[in-house]
Amino acid sequence: MKISDLNDIIVTFLRTYITHPDPHHDPTDNWIYMDYPRLDATFPRISVTLTSGSGEPAGIGDVVSPTTKQGQYHPITYDIDIWVKKGNVYEITIGGVKVKKGGSALRDYLADQVIKNIFYYKGSYFRDQKNVVDATLDAMASAPYNEDAELFQKTLTFTFTILREFSE
Amino acid sequence: MTLYVYKGWNAKIYKEGVLIGYCDSASVDIATGLDPYYEIGSRTPSYLTEGNQEITGSISKAWIDINYLNLVIGTGSLTEFDLTFKAYTSGAPWIYLYDCKFESGSLDIPQDGVLTESYDFRAKSVGVKMG
Numbered sequence: 580m581k582i583s584d585l586n587d588i589i590v591t592f593l594r595t596y597i598t599h600p601d602p603h604h605d606p607t608d609n610w611i612y613m614d615y616p617r618l619d620a621t622f623p624r625i626s627v628t629l630t631s632g633s634g635e636p637a638g639i640g641d642v643v644s645p646t647t648k649q650g651q652y653h654p655i656t657y658d659i660d661i662w663v664k665k666g667n668v669y670e671i672t673i674g675g676v677k678v679k680k681g682g683s684a685l686r687d688y689l690a691d692q693v694i695k696n697i698f699y700y701k702g703s704y705f706r707d708q709k710n711v712v713d714a715t716l717d718a719m720a721s722a723p724y725n726e727d728a729e730l731f732q733k734t735l736t737f738t739f740t741i742l743r744e745f746s747e
Numbered sequence: 748m749t750l751y752v753y754k755g756w757n758a759k760i761y762k763e764g765v766l767i768g769y770c771d772s773a774s775v776d777i778a779t780g781l782d783p784y785y786e787i788g789s790r791t792p793s794y795l796t797e798g799n800q801e802i803t804g805s806i807s808k809a810w811i812d813i814n815y816l817n818l819v820i821g822t823g824s825l826t827e828f829d830l831t832f833k834a835y836t837s838g839a840p841w842i843y844l845y846d847c848k849f850e851s852g853s854l855d856i857p858q859d860g861v862l863t864e865s866y867d868f869r870a871k872s873v874g875v876k877m878g
Binding site: 636637638639640641642643644648 | 755756757758759760766767768769770771772773808809811812
């Protein structure tokens with residue numbers, strides 16, 4: 580698997596499983612993208628940014644199964660940022676109850692959705708369907724409110740491990 | 748420039764001529780069973796007598812199938828196999844281990860790591876070559 584494949588897998592997953600908080604949002608209108616958003620982008624938004632990675636031998640002789648193939652594990656770290664603009668306030672139904680969320684509360688709600696879904700689908704989606712060996716949450720951090728851009732931001736740092744075969 | 752050492756990614760391990768995948772470590776031990784003979788009045792041995800040769804080793808690999816476990820779970824005669832350890836594709840040392848049997852196997856299931864299986868084996872005879 581190539582790194583560009585993993586980028587696509589993560590973005591496609593989030594687009595599929597994270598619901599936009601606006602119940603009137605057009606589902607064909609994407610709000611989750613690779614790389615940090617421009618300040619004039621529409622919000623709320625989720626961005627996926629590859630920040631670092633490394634390579635680890637998958638076995639002696641880099642031999643993996645099937646035994647004729649060679650490869651290495653790549654643990655690749657991504658920042659998944661949740662961006663909410665001042666004024667993004669939506670009525671969200673949680674457990675049958677409608678709750679108004681905006682600002683940092685909406686940001687934290689969306690962050691929880693990302694964490695919950697990545698962990699819930701770690702086996703069935705990432706490993707079984709997409710051959711992503713592991714997904715771990717390394718850190719989470721909230722940025723101070725950006726007065727100029729009127730943005731609330733939270734960064735979730737995940738490491739996704741893939742097996743990259745040498746022929747790729 | 749000539750490289751004088753080999754690293755793990757250079758090595759290859761074969762079981763019955765088939766490469767072993769996802770192997771994370773392996774070792775071979777050869778004991779010559781030397782028996783020293785000490786005479787009265789001497790603190791050093793007068794003779795070193797060769798004893799039984801013992802060839803043992805171990806293999807550890809990711810637990811992805813039951814092929815290896817099947818070689819230790821039987822209650823009848825254990826299956827014999829040959830192992831080959833090779834330092835590089837050519838011009839490097841090889842070691843052949845003939846008529847091996849696994850004498851023990853174990854699984855390691857860590858909470859946050861790769862699931863591995865490891866085996867201790869014993870061989871009847873050994874051969875080496877540069878090739």
